[in-house]
Amino acid sequence: MGFLKGFTILALLVGFAGGCNSEAPTACNPALDPNACVAAPQCSGSMRDCKNGGLDGCETDVSQDTNNCGACGNRCPNVASGHSTCENGVCGAAPCGTRYKDCNGDPSDGCETDSLRSVDNCGTCGTKCSSGTNAGATCSAGQCQLACQAGYLDCNSDPSDGCETNGAQDTNNCGTCGNKCVASGASNAVCASGSCSLSSCTAPYLTCKSGATTSCEVNSNNDLNNCGSCNHVCDPVPNGTPACVASNCAVGGCDQDFADCDGVISNGCEEFTVFNPLHCGSCAACPGVGLTTSDVDCVNRTCTYTCRGEQYDVNGNGADGCEFADSGSPGHLKRNASGNRGSKDCDDARSSDAFSGVIASDGRVHTNPMVSNFNSATGATPDWWWVTATGAFGCVNDYAITVSTTGGGSTACYNFIYYINGVAVDLATLTGKDSRTFSGGIGSYSDGNIFDFFIEKTCSTQVTETVTYTIGYHL
Numbered sequence: 443m444g445f446l447k448g449f450t451i452l453a454l455l456v457g458f459a460g461g462c463n464s465e466a467p468t469a470c471n472p473a474l475d476p477n478a479c480v481a482a483p484q485c486s487g488s489m490r491d492c493k494n495g496g497l498d499g500c501e502t503d504v505s506q507d508t509n510n511c512g513a514c515g516n517r518c519p520n521v522a523s524g525h526s527t528c529e530n531g532v533c534g535a536a537p538c539g540t541r542y543k544d545c546n547g548d549p550s551d552g553c554e555t556d557s558l559r560s561v562d563n564c565g566t567c568g569t570k571c572s573s574g575t576n577a578g579a580t581c582s583a584g585q586c587q588l589a590c591q592a593g594y595l596d597c598n599s600d601p602s603d604g605c606e607t608n609g610a611q612d613t614n615n616c617g618t619c620g621n622k623c624v625a626s627g628a629s630n631a632v633c634a635s636g637s638c639s640l641s642s643c644t645a646p647y648l649t650c651k652s653g654a655t656t657s658c659e660v661n662s663n664n665d666l667n668n669c670g671s672c673n674h675v676c677d678p679v680p681n682g683t684p685a686c687v688a689s690n691c692a693v694g695g696c697d698q699d700f701a702d703c704d705g706v707i708s709n710g711c712e713e714f715t716v717f718n719p720l721h722c723g724s725c726a727a728c729p730g731v732g733l734t735t736s737d738v739d740c741v742n743r744t745c746t747y748t749c750r751g752e753q754y755d756v757n758g759n760g761a762d763g764c765e766f767a768d769s770g771s772p773g774h775l776k777r778n779a780s781g782n783r784g785s786k787d788c789d790d791a792r793s794s795d796a797f798s799g800v801i802a803s804d805g806r807v808h809t810n811p812m813v814s815n816f817n818s819a820t821g822a823t824p825d826w827w828w829v830t831a832t833g834a835f836g837c838v839n840d841y842a843i844t845v846s847t848t849g850g851g852s853t854a855c856y857n858f859i860y861y862i863n864g865v866a867v868d869l870a871t872l873t874g875k876d877s878r879t880f881s882g883g884i885g886s887y888s889d890g891n892i893f894d895f896f897i898e899k900t901c902s903t904q905v906t907e908t909v910t911y912t913i914g915y916h917l
Contacts, residue, residue: 488531490514505531519550526552541584543567558584574604593636595619610636627658646689648672662689680710699743701725716743733763737810750810754802756908766908768802774815774823776894783829786917788837796914799825801856805903817899821906824898831917833889841887843880843915845897850874850909855901858911861894862887871900874909893917 483491485500492502492514502510508518511528518526518533526549527534535552538544542553545560545567555563561571564581571579571586577596580589588596590605597607597619607615610633613623617636625631627647628640643649643658650660650672660668666676669686676684676691682702685694693702696711703713703725713721719728719740728738728745735753738760739746749755753764772781786793803822816823833839845858856872860880870878887893895913 505529508533558582561586572601574601576605610634613638627661663687677707679707680712682711715740717741719745729759729761730763735765735767736760736763736806747806748810749804749806749808751808751813753808754908755804755806756802756906758805758906764804764806766802768800768823772797772799772825772827774813774825776826776896777828777892778826781825781827783827785830785832787832787834788839788917789834790916793831793917794914795829795916796912797827798910798912799827799897800908800910801825801897801899802908803899803903803906805906819902820899821903822899824896825911827895827913829893829915829917831887831889831891831893837889838884839887839889839917840884841882841893841915841917843895843913844877845870845872845880845895845911845913846877847872847874847909847911850907851905853901853905855899855905856909856911857896857898857900859896861892861896863891864894874907887917 483499485491488503488505489500490502490504490510490513491500492504492510494501502514504510504512504514504516506528508526508528510516511518511533512531516533518528520526527536534549535544538553541556541558543555543557543563543566544553545555545557545563548554555567557563557565557567559581561579561581563569564571564586565584569586571581573579574588576591576594577588578591580587586601588601588605590596593608593610594605595607595609595615595618596605597615600606607619609615609617609619613631613633615621616623616633616638621638623631623633623638625640628643631638631640633639640649640658646661646663647658648660648662648668648671649658650668660672662668662670662672664686666684666686668674669676669691670689676686678684679693681700682696683694685692691707693707693710696702699714699716700711701713701715701721701724702711703721706712713725715721715723715725717740719731719738722728722740722745723743728740730736730747731738735750736755737748737750745760747755747760747764749764752768752770754766754768755764756766759765770780772778783795783797786795801822803820805821807818808816813823831839843860847856850856851874854871854873856874856876857869858872858878859866859869861867867882868880870880872878893915897911897913899909
């Protein structure tokens with residue numbers, strides 16, 4: 443009984459061990475690893491049991507697992523660019539992008555080519571960039587370009603002739619394409635070592651900066667800081683601004699209300715032109731300054747004129763002042779001494795008398811001295827004359843009076859009135875070239891009566907003229 447029992451246990455142990463691992467029966471030790479005696483799964487297709495024994499079955503697809511590619515433990519190598527792949531159990535590289543490409547077909551180094559820079563695979567695999575005249579090949583941004591040798595330029599963008607331009611010497615492409623050396627203000631321009639320079643400047647142009655002559659940048663004719671020569675700075679101008687004119691410092695402009703009238707730069711704009719009749723509003727003097735017939739002034743930059751006494755500016759031209767002199771005779775007040783024609787009897791021949799005067803007019807003020815009875819509205823003064831009728835034995839005391847005007851226009855501007863013993867008898871309005879006759883019959887006046895003759899201008903200063911009047915009469 444004991445013998446059978448022992449044999450049975452031994453047989454079970456041997457059979458279990460054989461079912462777990464017939465090749466290595468000693469490895470199946472549940473005491474050491476509870477999972478060790480799990481039966482290995484039977485895998486099919488690309489699936490394999492690569493880890494955890496038989497616990498998770500056929501867990502690995504060796505057709506696409508980069509750590510177990512084609513067989514358990516076959517790890518795909520890392521690649522230089524992109525990433526490794528496992529396709530159908532074969533290691534390879536991930537699909538390359540627009541920049542990095544697999545041009546050598548070797549999956550071990552992945553996307554090894556930078557197609558934006560590779561002269562042998564520029565833009566696409568197999569596109570090889572060619573060199574040219576004075577140029578090597580280069581690939582930039584996936585486009586073949588020429589790498590010009592030092593000093594040379596590709597200015598026509600034609601790769602067939604390479605870098606055709608010598609930028610070190612070409613005056614039209616000096617240093618860079620399109621950089622043209624211009625001989626502005628100079629005799630000529632050259633290109634040396636890729637930099638423009640000038641052989642010499644031509645007057646009035648100068649170069650005032652240090653170093654090589656690369657430009658004649660200064661026009662010494664009009665440069666305030668280099669007037670006539672380098673660093674000759676024009677000084678400030680009193681009451682104005684400086685200027686450089688024909689290589690000489692000058693007064694460029696004057697402040698408001700000032701003028702440069704003497705042309706001396708040191709005193710600048712020396713004249714204040716607001717109140718000076720010699721320089722009124724500008725350097726010009728007011729017309730008529732210094733004449734004795736008028737007084738000229740400057741008020742707020744404007745010339746003003748006044749006529750002296752009986753001087754009249756009939757022509758309105760200030761340049762010749764108040765050019766017409768009225769003698770003032772007979773006077774402008776009633777029965778003034780200068781207008782007295784004396785005493786006349788009634789004999790026609792003995793009492794016959796004629797006299798003349800002038801009515802002048804202008805638009806000026808008359809002062810220095812003031813004029814008696816001057817009418818500013820008409821621009822003239824009236825004239826008064828008078829005569830005493832003495833009469834005699836046997837006189838019939840009649841009269842005849844004729845007044846005429848000459849030298850004036852056709853506007854009715856002049857009133858003539860005569861009075862007998864202070865009473866106005868008759869009136870006539872005359873033009874500047876007119877005539878009127880008045881008469882009185884027997885007994886028109888009495889012995890000792892006074893005849894007054896009055897003539898005046900009545901129209902405005904819009905009419906300015908010199909009118910000579912003549913009055914003839916007999917008593």
